[in-house]
Every structure is written in structure tokens, then in C-alpha cells.
Amino acid sequence: MEYILILIAAVFVNNIVLAQFLGICPFLGVSNKVSTSVGMSGAVLFVMTIATITTYLLHQYLLVPAGLEYLRTITFILVIATLVQMIEIIIKKVSPPLYQALGVFLPLITTNCAVLGVAILALGLENGSLLKAVFFAISNAIGFALALIVFASIREHLELANIPKGMKGVPINLLVAGLLSLAFLGFTGLV
């Protein structure tokens, strides 16, 4: 039951993009086509899960016993940056088709604040355990995917719409994101 609540909270109520504003850059940047947004979501799911497992273990078994919690930010960002590079190399060797689908998105993920954000937020979960942290990361990645894919499908339709001159480009995208966020606001109180 507790796990279902985490899932619903992360996907709908506290959606990582639309309510917590993490990962806005890929949200606005790679959302012009549904196919690219699916690829990006896959890459985020993959990296977010592995990054959270690694940083959680590192925090629990290295930083806390050594009393070095203040080095959290610096360690996590280094681990994530290295991890992304490593995942890229491994996927390239092991599964070329997967690399073709996710490859171009992987370098972009290093500066995706959603990955670092979720890794840090996972430390603050109530009665935290590794399993819970992993589940939290996966739920957030699904939330990210949902927001990104819905947003991309709306943007595909917008290309045919007649938009006022001053609103073209960034402003209309932000406005659409605002309305989408408003829709998600309706889920408040669900959990």
C-alpha cells in the first residue's frame, strides 16, 4: 500500500516536472516530437534508477559513517557524471539497438537536474530503505515520462495552429506547460 502511494504521489500529485520544476530543460528542449520524447524518457528512467541506487548506497555506507554528509552535492554530481559516461560505453558494447534509441540523449542527462534532484530527495524518504529509494526513482521517472510525452503530443498539434506572432516559440510552450500543470493540480489531495 505504501508503495502504491509513493507511485501515485510521484506520478500525479507531485509530478516532478509540473509541480516540482525539476528537469525543465529536457522538458522544453526535446519535446517537439513524440518519438524523441519517448527516447528521452527511456534514458531518464534508466539513468535515474541506476544513479539513485549508487548514490543511496554511497551516502548510506560511505558518507554517513565517515561524517562527510556535507560533501553530498559534490560526490553525487561526480558519480552521476561518471555513471552516465559509463552507461553510454556499456550500452554501446552490449546492446547497439538500445544505444541507437537512447544514445544521443545520454550526454544531455548529466545536466538534467531531475536526476540529481531525485537522488537527493530519495535520501529524505520516511523509513527509507534501498528498495523504497529505487521505487521512488522509478515512480518519478514515470512521472517525467508522462509529462514529457503528453507535452510533446500537444506541441505536435500546435505546429499546425495559428499562433499570435509575439507568442510563437518559447511563450506558447510555457503557456501550454502552465495549463498542463493546472490540470495536474486537480490531483491535489488524492494521496
Place this chain on the structure above:
Amino acid sequence: MANIISQKEIFLKGIVKENPIFVMLLGMCPTLGVTSSAFNGLGMGIATLFVLLMSNIVVSLVKSQIPSKVRIPAFIIIIASFVTIVEMILEAYIPALYEQLGIFIPLIVVNCLILGRAEAFASKNKLTDAVVDALGMGLGFVIALTVLGAVREILGNGSIFDFKFVSENATTFILFILPPGAFIALAYLTVLFNRINIKNI
């Protein structure tokens, strides 16, 4: 003389022509996430300005020592160190702001604005230019965040910098201090900024 003019240009381009928020769209997460009031926007802006300034200085000083293959990880370590310093200072001296900004303080590390300036400007230019560039870009960021925070606070709460100018039970657009308001307010501010920019050119 030429030097002074070009430094003035470097400074101004960060505020108007290449404004990090309204034109370049860098560092959007903290921009949208913390600007529910003018004070939070200003605090986040100044914290980012400090990290940007310090990292530009250090990157510009050590640029010839860093092999180009590992420059990005090296820049990230420099930035992360200053973010940790900011985190500790805020926690010790302004705990209220530290609580409010929360997760967005460690996330200054992944603010593309800072890494972007280190890579695109500080690693190629001399110290004084790098300082001017950081001040210009940082100030552009502070102004954008404060304006966005002020607009949201005025519309959503009827106050500015916690100074309330409507009566206690007056109706305000609460929407603007909620998440959707961030997107909507920024959308219209960008339209406004583009209009002003086009008129100037």
C-alpha cells in the same frame, strides 16, 4: 578606451541582449521553482550570482592548467565546491531562506547557466573579462528572478517583499503562487521582454 567599451558591452549583453532567462532559457528549474515570492527569487539570484562569479574567476585563472579532455568534470568540481560553500553559509546564517529554497540550493550545481559561462566564456578569456561577464550574466539572472517573483507575489498574495498592500481577506489570484502560475507568468513576461528588446533594436 576600446577596452572599456567592450567590457561595458560584455556586461550589458548579460542583462539585455543575452538575458539568461528571457532570451537564452538557461537555468529554468530554479527560475520556476523558487519564485513564489520576490524575496526567494532575490535570494536564489544572489546565491547563483556568487557561485557564477567565483567559478568564472577560478576557471579563468586555471584555464591553461586543465587538459581540454577533462575540462568539463574539472569545471563541475569547481562549481560544486562553491555550491557547497553557499549551502553551508545559508544554513548557518539565513536558515529561513535555506528552508524555503530547499533542494534548489544543491541543484545550483546543474544550473546550465554556470557551466555554460565557464565553458563558453571564462575558459577562453582573461580574468577581468570573465569577472565582468559573470557580473552581467548574474545580474541578468537576479533581475529576471526578482521580477518574476515580484509579479507572482503581487498577483498571488497581494504583497511585495512580504509587505502586504491589500486587506487580509481580499481575494487574490492564488493560482500565481501555485506551480501553474510560474509557467504562465514567465510566458507573459517573455512576451513582454521580447517586445521591449525588438523595439530597442
